Amino acid sequence: xxxxxxxxxxxxxxxxxxxxxxxxxxxxxxxxxxxxxxxxxxxxxxxxxxxxxxxxxxxxxxxxxxxxxxxxxxxxxxxxxxxxxxxxxxxxxxxxxxxxxxxxxxxxxxxxxxxxxxxxxxxxxxxxxxxxxxxxxxxxxxxxxxxxxxxxxxxxxxxxxxxxxxxxxxxxxxxxxxxxxxxxxxxxxxxxxxxxxxxxxxxxxxxxxxxxxxxxxxxxxxxxxxxxxxxxxxxxxxxxxxxxxxxxxxxxxxxxxxxxxxxxxxxxxxxxxxxxxxxxxxxxxxxxxxxxxxxxxxxxxxxxxxxxxxxxxxxxxxxxxxxxxxxxxxxxxxxxxxxxxxxxxxxxxxxxxxxxxxxxxxxxxxxxxxxxxxxxxxxxxxxxxxxxxxxxxxxxxxxxxxxxxxxxxxxxxxxxxxxxxxxxxxxxxxxxxxxxxxxxxx
Amino acid sequence: xxxxxxxxxxxxxxxxxxxxxxxxxxxxxxxxxxxxxxxxxxxxxxxxxxxxxxxxxxxxxxxxxxxxxxxxxxxxxxxxxxxxxxxxxxxxxxxxxxxxxxxxxxxxxxxxxxxxxxxxxxxxxxxxxxxxxxxxxxxxxxxxxxxxxxxxxxxxxxxxxxxxxxxxxxxxxxxxxxxxxxxxxxxxxxxxxxxxxxxxxxxxxxxxxxxxxxxxxxxxxxxxxxxxxxxxxxxxxxxxxxxxxxxxxxxxxxxxxxxxxxxxxxxxxxxxxxxxxxxxxxxxxxxxxxxxxxxxxxxxxxxxxxxxxxxxxxxxxxxxxxxxxxxxxxxxxxx
Ligand code: SF4
Ligand code: SF4
Numbered sequence: 001x002x003x004x005x006x007x008x009x010x011x012x013x014x015x016x017x018x019x020x021x022x023x024x025x026x027x028x029x030x031x032x033x034x035x036x037x038x039x040x041x042x043x044x045x046x047x048x049x050x051x052x053x054x055x056x057x058x059x060x061x062x063x064x065x066x067x068x069x070x071x072x073x074x075x076x077x078x079x080x081x082x083x084x085x086x087x088x089x090x091x092x093x094x095x096x097x098x099x100x101x102x103x104x105x106x107x108x109x110x111x112x113x114x115x116x117x118x119x120x121x122x123x124x125x126x127x128x129x130x131x132x133x134x135x136x137x138x139x140x141x142x143x144x145x146x147x148x149x150x151x152x153x154x155x156x157x158x159x160x161x162x163x164x165x166x167x168x169x170x171x172x173x174x175x176x177x178x179x180x181x182x183x184x185x186x187x188x189x190x191x192x193x194x195x196x197x198x199x200x201x202x203x204x205x206x207x208x209x210x211x212x213x214x215x216x217x218x219x220x221x222x223x224x225x226x227x228x229x230x231x232x233x234x235x236x237x238x239x240x241x242x243x244x245x246x247x248x249x250x251x252x253x254x255x256x257x258x259x260x261x262x263x264x265x266x267x268x269x270x271x272x273x274x275x276x277x278x279x280x281x282x283x284x285x286x287x288x289x290x291x292x293x294x295x296x297x298x299x300x301x302x303x304x305x306x307x308x309x310x311x312x313x314x315x316x317x318x319x320x321x322x323x324x325x326x327x328x329x330x331x332x333x334x335x336x337x338x339x340x341x342x343x344x345x346x347x348x349x350x351x352x353x354x355x356x357x358x359x360x361x362x363x364x365x366x367x368x369x370x371x372x373x374x375x376x377x378x379x380x381x382x383x384x385x386x387x388x389x390x391x392x393x394x395x396x397x398x399x400x401x402x403x404x405x406x407x408x409x410x411x412x413x414x415x416x417x418x419x420x421x422x423x424x425x426x427x428x429x430x431x432x433x434x435x436x437x438x439x440x441x442x
Numbered sequence: 443x444x445x446x447x448x449x450x451x452x453x454x455x456x457x458x459x460x461x462x463x464x465x466x467x468x469x470x471x472x473x474x475x476x477x478x479x480x481x482x483x484x485x486x487x488x489x490x491x492x493x494x495x496x497x498x499x500x501x502x503x504x505x506x507x508x509x510x511x512x513x514x515x516x517x518x519x520x521x522x523x524x525x526x527x528x529x530x531x532x533x534x535x536x537x538x539x540x541x542x543x544x545x546x547x548x549x550x551x552x553x554x555x556x557x558x559x560x561x562x563x564x565x566x567x568x569x570x571x572x573x574x575x576x577x578x579x580x581x582x583x584x585x586x587x588x589x590x591x592x593x594x595x596x597x598x599x600x601x602x603x604x605x606x607x608x609x610x611x612x613x614x615x616x617x618x619x620x621x622x623x624x625x626x627x628x629x630x631x632x633x634x635x636x637x638x639x640x641x642x643x644x645x646x647x648x649x650x651x652x653x654x655x656x657x658x659x660x661x662x663x664x665x666x667x668x669x670x671x672x673x674x675x676x677x678x679x680x681x682x683x684x685x686x687x688x689x690x691x692x693x694x695x696x697x698x699x700x701x702x703x704x705x706x707x708x709x710x711x712x713x714x715x716x717x718x719x720x721x722x723x724x725x726x727x728x729x730x731x732x733x734x735x736x737x738x739x740x741x742x743x744x745x746x747x748x749x750x751x752x753x754x755x756x757x758x759x760x761x762x763x764x765x766x767x768x769x770x771x772x773x774x775x776x777x
Contacts, residue, residue: 010766015458170458241766254767327450332458339452353457360451361459366520367562369464371658372714381765385714403765411456418462419562425454 004203004229007249009242011379012234013412015333017209021173021292021299026181028303029316031078035101035307036088037063041346042137043144044070049099055082060110060283063099072135072145072347077285077305080104089340091329091349098344101307115280124196127278131196134277135284135347140164140175140238140267141330143348146274149266150196152259159262161199162247163190163271165206165213166231166238169331172351174288175268177301179206179213182272183220189271190226192278197264202226203247207233235333236410240265242379254406269350284347291317295324295354304345311341313352325357333411366419374413374423380406384413384423391426396437399430407431464561468521470656474649475528475704481645482638486536490638493543494531500547501527508556522561526550529569529704532638533697533744534576535586542583546572566751567711570744577744604640605695606740609687618684621691640697650703659707662716666723667702667730668693674731686735698730701743711751718754718761725750 040046045067051057057076064074080103088098116122122130132147152158163186167175179186186204194202206214208230217228229247231237241252243265250261258265266274269288276282285306292299297318304313310327314320320327328335329349345352374384382403390398407427414423483490505523509516530550534542553575554568555561577584585607609619653659676689692698697705706712706726713722726746733742 013460015460245766251767254765256767325451326453326457328457330455333456335455335457337450337452337454337457339450355457359458361457363459363463366464367560369467369562369709370712370714371467371709373462375714375763379766381763383714383762406765406767409455415456415458416460416462418464418467420459420463422454424456428454 004227004247006229006231006246009234009237009245009379010381011377011412012236012242013377013415014234015170015415017233018170019173019176019209020171021290021301022176022210024173024177024299024301026177026288026301026303029305029308029313031103031107031305032308032312033103034083034309035076035078035080035103035305036098036309036342036344037074037077037101037307038088038090038096038098038344038346039064039074039085040090040096041074041143041306041348042072043142044068044072044148046097047071047073049085049097051082051085051099053082053084056080056104057082057101058106058108058110059285060113062283066132066145070145070148072137072147073133073283074099074135074306075283075285076101076110077307078103079106079108089343091336091338091343091346093336093339109282113281113283116278119192119278122278124198127192128196130278131274134273134282136270136273136277137284137347138267139269139273139287139347139350141334141348141350143346146266146270149259149264150193152197152264156259157262158197158199158259158264159201160248160264161190161194161197161202162243162263162265163202163204163268164238164240164243164265165204165210165217165268166243167210167268168207168233168235168238169333169335169351170235171292171353172290172331173292173301174290174350176210176213178268178272178288179210180216183213183216185272185275186217186268187220187226187271188279189273189275190266191223192274193264193266193271194225199264200225204228205231205237205243205247207231207237209233235412236379236408239379239408239410241408254403287345287347287349289313289345289349290351290353292351293328293354293356294359295321295327295356296352297321304349306345306347308345309342310338310345310352313345314341314354320354321356323357324354325360326355328353328355333415334409361420363420365421368419368421371418373416373418377412377416379410379412380408382407382413384417384427385421387430388421388423388426391430396430396433399426400434404430405434465519465521467658468525470653470658471525471704472521472528474652475525475532477645477648478532478638478642478700479528481642482532482536486638489536490531492540493534493536493538493638494528496540496543497531497547498524498527500544501530501551504547504551505556508552509560512556512560514560517561520561523551526555526568530572532640532700533569533573534637535584536638537586538583542576542580546576549575562710564710565754566748567705567708570705570748570751573744574748577739604740605691606734609691610734610740613685619687621687624691637697640700643694643699646699646703650699653703653707658709659703660716660719662719663706663712663723663726664702666720667706667726668698670724670727671698671731674727675735678731678735692731692734696734696741697743701730701747702726705743706747706750711754713754713757713761715758715761715763717763718757721757721761722750722754725753 047064087095090096387399387404550572554571675692678686729746730742
């Protein structure tokens with residue numbers, strides 16, 4: 001196999017990798033007694049329920065219909081009875097409509113779910129509608145409905161497809177284990193997506209701190225249109241725009257999407273979900289998640305049913321240590337800190353990270369020294385000190401002029417700022433204000 | 443089951459941070475200055491120790507009092523004021539009377555820094571504000587240089603002119619210069635008249651190397667600054683070596699190395715972006731050469747940096763780096 005030349009994106013940081021769970025095989029966690037399945041587990045309109053309290057459901061029984069094109073249905077992840085549909089705490093920080101299902105004895109799949117023996121003969125459109133009906137969304141954390149990404153407008157032809165196996169966030173190892181333990185599924189899912197897109201070339205980008213995954217993936221690739229590309233370790237290598245830059249040397253224009261340069265990117269876990277949906281007929285009801293960090297007794301890579309409360313996952317991993325400081329869903333650079341552990345694992349939960357008290361950054365924010373670190377490390381070439389300052393002063397127009405809308409919230413700037421200025425907080429805040437102002441104008 | 447609603451700490455991402463902090467940056471600069479401090483103490487003995495101590499005590503006190511009066515948090519331990527104190531001591535003659543040192547500290551801390559809002563908000567380098575104001579108000583005390591009298595040598599402190607001053611006077615009186623009496627090794631090790639921080643180029647470079655290695659300064663400003671001085675004085679020297687000193691003399695004499703690596707690179711008052719830093723360095727170089735060759739003062743480093751400090755906001759405005767996704771790639775769809 002020939003070696004692909006890779007390119008360089010500017011900026012980036014190299015935090016300690018801390019992949020505590022890298023050599024722990026994926027373990028299957030037993031189904032929860034009660035599953036809390038939010039109707040919104042994706043970016044886009046919430047789905048609308050099609051079940052009522054009292055209904056009997058099995059694994060894979062459809063619970064909702066999508067609320068529009070950019071939406072995805074949700075499915076039961078256990079066998080049991082729908083007890084209620086209520087507002088329940090959600091990982092995004094507010095309560096959202098959630099279907100609560102109580103387990104009842106058997107743990108079996110819905111009868112309608114059957115494997116397909118002839119799936120290689122399916123047409124691209126058939127595969128796409130299977131993906132849409134299986135409720136698959138981007139599983140790297142972005143949770144954008146997958147079928148939408150696979151439906152680019154005609155004027156934006158796609159000629160390259162990238163599977164994102166970079167997994168550049170410290171601590172997380174779910175994608176790593178998936179590539180090691182089920183490389184066939186990843187490749188099969190990738191080939192199916194490739195067929196939908198009609199692309200000739202498929203790249204799999206993997207950071208070179210996972211050379212065993214690179215080897216495992218290479219071993220199962222027979223087709224020479226699939227290329228495994230080892231990448232230098234540099235956060236945020238797994239961000240779409242940076243990945244496209246490194247592998248294809250194409251710059252996604254500001255405000256644009258990968259499809260503007262003819263590329264679609266999908267996460268490793270998403271490829272597996274596509275395989276399972278097409279070959280096994282299974283909708284998305286479980287995912288691989290890394291439970292890790294110094295604040296948890298037994299770190300693990302787990303296969304978890306969607307809807308399992310975080311608190312149960314934590315208990316299954318031996319519980320929290322005494323000095324817990326923060327519970328984060330996702331990685332340390334981009335994850336969301338949680339207040340309430342009754343939130344449940346959703347389609348985009350790539351990791352549950354528990355940091356101890358002493359790991360929390362308690363340094364008080366200081367004045368900007370104009371050291372320029374934030375500018376040097378910003379992979380989007382932005383000037384965080386400027387939009388940080390303007391946001392602090394409430395000057396959102398100026399923040400917008402300093403391109404805060406292009407911020408991908410990777411956290412490199414705040415990670416490096418010697419004054420510990422919460423630049424990502426300012427970016428999020430400014431973006432929300434600017435969007436609100438735009439809506440008002442419209 | 444683990445209790446819910448436990449109320450863990452919520453802050454935005456990222457949830458981890460480098461070990462970097464303001465004190466770490468500032469104490470690194472202090473460490474970088476140590477070799478030059480040692481050299482100045484070796485050459486000026488007790489006089490140097492007294493000035494360093496006086497400067498540190500009065501700067502720290504000034505900062506604490508000013509912050510107290512202005513109702514700001516007292517941050518004298520963050521290291522930034524220690525850097526100011528050491529650099530200020532290095533910028534004045536070792537023979538300075540005690541009141542000059544105290545007055546300078548007040549100027550640096552209050553007029554240079556605190557009235558603008560404290561660390562991070564001052565447009566001008568506080569040390570240079572103090573140096574220039576003192577130079578204008580007390581020209582006699584600020585230019586009475588003494589010859590190095592190595593520690594414990596017992597020698598008396600003798601007033602001398604700095605090499606740059608000597609050359610300037612010579613040119614005015616005789617219309618020609620003579621550099622034969624200078625031994626360049628003295629510049630690099632410290633045997634010449636001048637302020638404490640201008641003593642040893644070698645010691646300064648050692649500290650600068652440390653800061654470059656730690657990435658607290660970048661090469662852009664020093665290279666632009668020293669490079670410009672070298673090239674410009676080189677051109678004049680080639681045209682008329684009897685009137686203009688050679689470029690090596692200009693680089694080694696006076697406060698150029700101290701200024702280029704430790705004063706012009708002050709992050710608060712210099713441009714943020716790499717291209718701007720180069721412009722800043724070149725600007726400092728041009729102004730320094732013009733003052734040294736044609737101005738009324740023998741030395742122009744301090745003036746040049748202050749003038750360029752004033753230009754920093756404009757430079758920043760026009761040197762914002764190109765951001766990602768603004769280069770159009772035509773063959774984007776070529777594949
Ligand atoms: S400004 Fe945004 S894109 Fe740039 S480093 Fe900070 S978080 Fe990342
Ligand atoms: S990293 Fe922090 S201190 Fe440095 S320029 Fe950026 S915002 Fe200012």
